[in-house]
Amino acid sequence: DKTKAYQQVLQYFEELFQQYQRITLIKKDEYANTIPIYQGNQPQCTYTHSALQCTILKNETLKVAKVQIQMEPQYAPITKKQKIGTLKVTLSNHKTYKVPLYAKNDIQHQSFFTFFIKFLYESIF
Numbered sequence: 834d835k836t837k838a839y840q841q842v843l844q845y846f847e848e849l850f851q852q853y854q855r856i857t858l859i860k861k862d863e864y865a866n867t868i869p870i871y872q873g874n875q876p877q878c879t880y881t882h883s884a885l886q887c888t889i890l891k892n893e894t895l896k897v898a899k900v901q902i903q904m905e906p907q908y909a910p911i912t913k914k915q916k917i918g919t920l921k922v923t924l925s926n927h928k929t930y931k932v933p934l935y936a937k938n939d940i941q942h943q944s945f946f947t948f949f950i951k952f953l954y955e956s957i958f
Contacts, residue, residue, distance in 0.1 A: 852890055858897050859885040859932070864920055866902075870940050873909030874947065879937040882920050885930055899923040902934070911940040 861884040867877040889895050904918035911917065918934035943951075 853888050854891050855886055855888050856895065857884055857886050858895070858924065859900075859920075859922060864900060864902065865937075868904055868907060868917065870911060871906060871908045872943055873911070873940040874943045875940050878907065878911055878917070878940050880917055880934045881937045882932050882934050885922055885932055887930075894925075896925045897922060898925050898927075904934070909940045909942040911936045913937065913939050 859882075862881050865879065865881050867879050869876060870878045887895070899922075901921040901923075902918060903921055907917055913936055915936045916933050917936050920932040920934055922930045922932060924930070
């Protein structure tokens with residue numbers, strides 16, 4: 834009987850899925866910060882990231898062992914939601930995940946006049 838077989842398979846998968854749980858290892862913007870922006874109309878940019886979640890067995894314990902922020906020097910212009918780096922997360926089971934870091938706001942290229950005034954101010958003081 835197909836219905837009985839279907840119910841048995843469905844019950845098997847339900848029991849299998851009950852053995853797992855979904856956990857949040859890093860909350861959204863837990864490591865959000867700012868980075869310097871070169872030649873921008875603002876000296877720095879705030880970045881954001883999403884949460885890092887994974888599925889593990891209910892009796893398993895998993896912790897974040899190491900977090901590294903990887904970025905290259907950033908030059909203006911920067912657009913909102915542009916990828917500007919990576920959050921590298923290493924877990925206690927030695928698995929590594931990479932979470933992209935995105936600019937939270939736009940940074941325009943500074944004008945020549947603004948650059949000249951900054952240069953003049955920094956050379957005097």
